Amino acid sequence: MQHDDVIWDLIGNKSFCSYKVKTKTQQFCRNEYNITGLCNRSSCPLANSQYATVREEKGLCYLYMKVIERAAFPARMWEKVKLDRNYAKALEQIDENLIYWPRFIRHKCKQRLTKITQYLIRIRKLTLKRQRKLVPLSRKVERREKRREEKALIAAQLENAIEKELLDRLKQGTYGDIYNFPIHAFDKAMEKQEEDTESEEEEEEDEEESGTREFVAEDEFEESDLSDFEGSSDEEEDDEEVSSEEEETEEELEEEKTKAKSKGKAPLKGPIRKKRAYVEIEYEQETEPAQKSKAT
Amino acid sequence: MDSNEATTSESVSKKKGKTKKVKRKVKHDEAPVQEMEQAEGEETEKKSESGPCFPPTFSVSEIKNKQRRHSMFLKLKEEKRKAPPKEVPKTIENQRIYDETTVNPEDEEVAFDEGTDEFSAYFNRLTNPKVLITTSDRPRGRTVRFCEQLATVIPHAHVYYRRGLALKRVIPQCVSRGFTYLMVINEDRKVPNGLVLCHLPDGPTAHFKVSNVRLRKEMKRRGKDPTEHVPEVILNNFTTRLGHSIGRMFAALFPHDPQFVGRQVATFHNQRDFIFFRFHRYIFKNEKKVGIQELGPRFTLKLRSLQKGTFDSKFGEYEWVHKRHEMDSSRRKFHL
Numbered sequence: 001m002q003h004d005d006v007i008w009d010l011i012g013n014k015s016f017c018s019y020k021v022k023t024k025t026q027q028f029c030r031n032e033y034n035i036t037g038l039c040n041r042s043s044c045p046l047a048n049s050q051y052a053t054v055r056e057e058k059g060l061c062y063l064y065m066k067v068i069e070r071a072a073f074p075a076r077m078w079e080k081v082k083l084d085r086n087y088a089k090a091l092e093q094i095d096e097n098l099i100y101w102p103r104f105i106r107h108k109c110k111q112r113l114t115k116i117t118q119y120l121i122r123i124r125k126l127t128l129k130r131q132r133k134l135v136p137l138s139r140k141v142e143r144r145e146k147r148r149e150e151k152a153l154i155a156a157q158l159e160n161a162i163e164k165e166l167l168d169r170l171k172q173g174t175y176g177d178i179y180n181f182p183i184h185a186f187d188k189a190m191e192k193q194e195e196d197t198e199s200e201e202e203e204e205e206d207e208e209e210s211g212t213r214e215f216v217a218e219d220e221f222e223e224s225d226l227s228d229f230e231g232s233s234d235e236e237e238d239d240e241e242v243s244s245e246e247e248e249t250e251e252e253l254e255e256e257k258t259k260a261k262s263k264g265k266a267p268l269k270g271p272i273r274k275k276r277a278y279v280e281i282e283y284e285q286e287t288e289p290a291q292k293s294k295a296t
Numbered sequence: 297m298d299s300n301e302a303t304t305s306e307s308v309s310k311k312k313g314k315t316k317k318v319k320r321k322v323k324h325d326e327a328p329v330q331e332m333e334q335a336e337g338e339e340t341e342k343k344s345e346s347g348p349c350f351p352p353t354f355s356v357s358e359i360k361n362k363q364r365r366h367s368m369f370l371k372l373k374e375e376k377r378k379a380p381p382k383e384v385p386k387t388i389e390n391q392r393i394y395d396e397t398t399v400n401p402e403d404e405e406v407a408f409d410e411g412t413d414e415f416s417a418y419f420n421r422l423t424n425p426k427v428l429i430t431t432s433d434r435p436r437g438r439t440v441r442f443c444e445q446l447a448t449v450i451p452h453a454h455v456y457y458r459r460g461l462a463l464k465r466v467i468p469q470c471v472s473r474g475f476t477y478l479m480v481i482n483e484d485r486k487v488p489n490g491l492v493l494c495h496l497p498d499g500p501t502a503h504f505k506v507s508n509v510r511l512r513k514e515m516k517r518r519g520k521d522p523t524e525h526v527p528e529v530i531l532n533n534f535t536t537r538l539g540h541s542i543g544r545m546f547a548a549l550f551p552h553d554p555q556f557v558g559r560q561v562a563t564f565h566n567q568r569d570f571i572f573f574r575f576h577r578y579i580f581k582n583e584k585k586v587g588i589q590e591l592g593p594r595f596t597l598k599l600r601s602l603q604k605g606t607f608d609s610k611f612g613e614y615e616w617v618h619k620r621h622e623m624d625s626s627r628r629k630f631h632l
Contacts, residue, residue, distance in 0.1 A: 130462050132433075141620065149507060149570050149596055155389065156567035158574060159588060165530050166561065166578055166586045175556055179580050 008047040035108045052105050054112045087117050393629045397537040414499040418548040427453040427477040428470055436486040445512055445593045449575050451526050463607050471496050494607050501607045504597040511593055519577050519589040525558020526551050533566040539632040569630045571597040
């Protein structure tokens with residue numbers, strides 16, 4: 001038979017019990033079958049041969065009763081009774097099973113059942129609400145991300161990018177007429193027009209060059225070369241030289257004139273002209289000024 | 297006559313390419329030979345200019361002909377003397393692994409998709425944006441102030457206190473009241489750290505990580521508070537398909553017609569998958585210079601996931617999720 005008092009003397013007040021947790025003011029019992037959780041003479045499951053508890057497993061409540069006749073087989077010592085889900089019926093069940101048991105145990109079992117049902121209800125309510133999910137952060141990853149962000153910020157050069165974008169929008173004209181900075185755009189438009197006219201004139205020149213006849217001037221031959229020929233050819237050459245010289249001077253004047261005319265417009269005309277080794281013979285006619293600008 | 301024969305033989309051998317016994321004869325017959333050589337030198341130069349067809353082990357010292365060797369050497373020296381072409385430095389943006397989903401501006405498929413996706417209603421000017429800003433449960437002061445400042449930056453934005461409401465219940469109410477966007481700022485340890493941006497009539501939901509939040513009073517040299525004018529929007533560097541859809545998402549936050557009178561601009565700049573948000577006021581000093589002054593809050597976003605449909609973390613269909621092990625392994629690979 002179990003000697004409860006002896007057991008209590010051994011493990012109870014101010015003795016060692018492995019389930020005992022001592023704090024400043026109170027002693028607790030860590031035994032899983034303990035009904036109140038405190039270390040008392042009436043609450044100790046080891047020191048009471050008649051003992052019962054209510055425990056909860058996966059949302060269902062069970063009444064555990066200690067059968068002292070099986071003290072020799074601790075694994076089979078506790079009997080389990082499943083309690084009804086209905087709170088009132090469960091209380092009646094407890095009363096039924098623990099009839100003729102001490103008042104203390106019956107009362108504490110019912111109290112424990114009440115508490116358990118209350119917290120089960122609370123669990124069910126909370127699961128319906130939103131739950132805060134705690135996501136673990138990896139410190140290494142966080143540090144790495146932070147560093148990459150700093151570097152990306154430096155690489156982004158935000159102010160420059162924003163300014164560039166705003167200026168592009170201004171140039172494109174998305175702002176309409178709000179800002180009065182049309183000069184730059186106007187200059188650009190003028191330049192564009194000039195380039196267009198230049199290209200047109202170049203094309204015209206090329207076309208005409210292919211059509212015009214090229215006369216090789218006799219001026220380029222030096223007199224020393226001509227010294228071999230004698231006789232009537234001298235006179236002719238002289239005349240030709242004189243005439244060609246006159247034409248040369250005329251042409252130089254014309255070149256200067258056309259250069260003066262085309263100062264602002266077509267700077268490309270100059271180098272093109274210089275490349276030509278030949279000289280075109282022109283006739284003195286007053287109607288030519290328009291033609292001259294085209295031909296040269 | 298001997299000189300003539302010599303010149304002819306030299307010319308023949310030169311035309312073949314490399315010459316052998318030329319030195320002595322060159323000294324004798326310099327004048328005519330020089331002309332020949334110059335002419336041939338020009339030819340060879342032309343040939344070399346036309347295409348460098350030298351064998352790889354060629355060096356200037358191997359030419360036996362002194363004149364030509366000299367001219368080649370001078371040419372080489374001149375080329376070296378010219379500054380070497382400036383090398384382009386390697387940057388992460390240069391070395392970025394080419395993403396096959398990069399959008400080509402003329403792509404018809406993309407244009408078609410954009411014409412029929414959830415934002416098409418906005419871009420066709422059928423709807424005006426109306427934004428609801430809220431937080432997670434029990435926000436702390438910093439988050440609350442951040443929400444307020446966001447509401448001033450984004451026109452037609454309303455801040456509502458959360459009060460423990462479930463988002464799934466909030467969304468139908470928002471839709472019924474005509475909101476187009478729901479913005480939820482998540483808070484952790486008194487600091488905003490997450491943003492859920494949900495386009496409302498069953499639009500995509502984007503979840504971002506928020507970092508480096510700077511409120512207005514923490515800004516250096518900031519201007520006055522933003523006015524009620526509708527700001528312009530700048531979206532930079534959204535190249536891939538994913539980036540494109542995110543960019544459109546940001547664009548649809550703001551009303552269509554910016555009021556240029558207000559001179560305010562909101563910028564979303566993507567750099568290496570970090571989206572930097574800035575809010576500035578600009579002023580054009582002349583046609584080549586613009587001054588900007590930072591006004592409102594600034595923060596950076598990093599996309600965590602993009603989900604089709606409104607907020608549903610369990611059963612939603614995710615278009616894109618950031619998977620750390622797969623996507624963070626390469627330093628040159630970016631997704632936005």
